[in-house]
Amino acid sequence: MHDGVVLDLPFKGDRDYLRMADLHPAIQGVAQNYFGPSAQVSSLIVRRPLKRAIRASFQPVEGSSGSFRVRNGSESIPGWLVETDQQVARRVPYDSSPISAAAVSGPDFARIVDPLPGFAPFDIFVSLVKIVGAKRTPRPWWLCQVNLDTPFTDEFPFEVRVLHWLGGRFAVFNLRQADTVIGSFRTMLDGTSI
Amino acid sequence: MAQASAPIPRRTVPVSTAELRELIAGIDTVADLKKLKEETLFQDAGADSLDVFNLIVAVEDKYGIVVPSDHLSQINTLAKLANYLNERVA
Numbered sequence: 001m002h003d004g005v006v007l008d009l010p011f012k013g014d015r016d017y018l019r020m021a022d023l024h025p026a027i028q029g030v031a032q033n034y035f036g037p038s039a040q041v042s043s044l045i046v047r048r049p050l051k052r053a054i055r056a057s058f059q060p061v062e063g064s065s066g067s068f069r070v071r072n073g074s075e076s077i078p079g080w081l082v083e084t085d086q087q088v089a090r091r092v093p094y095d096s097s098p099i100s101a102a103a104v105s106g107p108d109f110a111r112i113v114d115p116l117p118g119f120a121p122f123d124i125f126v127s128l129v130k131i132v133g134a135k136r137t138p139r140p141w142w143l144c145q146v147n148l149d150t151p152f153t154d155e156f157p158f159e160v161r162v163l164h165w166l167g168g169r170f171a172v173f174n175l176r177q178a179d180t181v182i183g184s185f186r187t188m189l190d191g192t193s194i
Numbered sequence: 195m196a197q198a199s200a201p202i203p204r205r206t207v208p209v210s211t212a213e214l215r216e217l218i219a220g221i222d223t224v225a226d227l228k229k230l231k232e233e234t235l236f237q238d239a240g241a242d243s244l245d246v247f248n249l250i251v252a253v254e255d256k257y258g259i260v261v262p263s264d265h266l267s268q269i270n271t272l273a274k275l276a277n278y279l280n281e282r283v284a
Contacts, residue, residue: 043222045222045244047242047244067224144244145244145248164251164254166247166250166251166254166263166266167263167266168263170243170247170251172251186244186247186248186251188243188244188247
């Protein structure tokens with residue numbers, strides 16, 4: 001994998017950027033193909049919206065658009081994401097409104113109690129985070145970092161809860177499945193700079 | 195909104211820039227900030243907004259403080275961050 005692997009990902013719905021919810025499982029597939037079935041993507045950082053096909057590499061890349069870490073036993077292996085010159089060739093429909101409809105929420109949390117067929121855990125968590133973010137401001141929140149202590153499971157309830165609101169522009173959410181914290185999402189207001 | 199499971203005791207020794215460098219070493223940053231000079235602006239060292247936000251979150255967690263919005267732009271070097279913390283936790 002000296003030059004890395006170009007991920008075959010579509011745009012979803014009306015978005016013109018690649019979603020973390022699609023990047024994460026794609027990188028997970030690359031990691032497991034490379035390191036074995038126990039390898040898990042434990043963190044994923046995207047530093048700008050990704051609008052072209054992405055190459056995942058385990059070789060350091062100057063000026064990368066993002067990075068990730070793979071946990072494999074006691075090892076933590078760094079990886080880098082690079083935008084290629086290739087256009088994203090596909091677009092597929094995506095409608096997250098059933099998640100919003102099924103969620104209960106308050107100022108600092110959102111929760112789905114019962115299983116919701118047809119959506120991956122990552123999709124559900126992204127929607128829950130957006131529900132809470134929208135209570136603060138209607139401006140779009142952008143998911144820029146994922147940290148996972150353990151892999152997603154299918155156990156409900158799913159819940160996100162705010163850990164930090166920073167400057168009204170950055171937020172850290174705990175992710176809980178079946179009342180156990182499994183990791184965190186970090187989101188930034190679109191277009192934020194400090 | 196930093197949450198801590200137990201109160202964080204007040205410090206008896208000042209927060210040093212070396213201590214803050216250790217904190218930075220635990221964050222995945224876009225730039226190599228481990229040898230960041232005390233007076234160098236984070237942005238000049240190559241840090242982006244996410245790096246700075248992650249550093250402030252790590253500081254809030256470690257020192258049990260909340261950094262208000264209007265203080266963020268003042269904390270743009272390691273020296274200023276150490277001074278800021280020493281006014282509040284030492």
